[in-house]
Amino acid sequence: MGETITLDETDRRLLRLLQAEPELTLREVGERLGLSHTPCWRRLARMREAGVIEERRHIVDPIAAGFEITVFCAVRMNGHSREHLEEFEAAVAGISEVVQCYSVSGDHDYLLRVLARSIRHYESTVKNALVQLPHVLSISTSVTLREIKNTTDVPL
16 A cells, blocks of 8 residues: 545546446546546556555355355454464454454454354354464354445445
8 A cells, every 4th residue: 555645536536436336447437537547547647556456356146146144243252462463363364254353342352244154154164263373262143144235336
């Protein structure tokens, strides 16, 4: 990530357009914004350099890919030394079923979003990976019933 930058209204319009229609070419983006190719490209390059725009990806629907179960796990640690937290974070990064991990405030220390193909798959993930994570005191699990909203769009 580069330097912190200030986004002007044109930058925000450009980002909203890219979020809504990521398949647009740079020429089409420029036309929609009333910019020629070069200024449009410079704005994108500046935002990429600053880390405002991360990377282009295709978003896979977990259910369509066979991951029917989404579980949120609230993790409480048995210690809060830097070493304990770093060991936990390094270990959780290696579990493919954990698709998101947040350090949180409140009663728990981390919140994990875990995908599984079935309850049995989730049970296996718990037994073979989650309970093996270092320095975990407890894990509180909530199995989702239905997804109401899930977006990657940033409200610009």
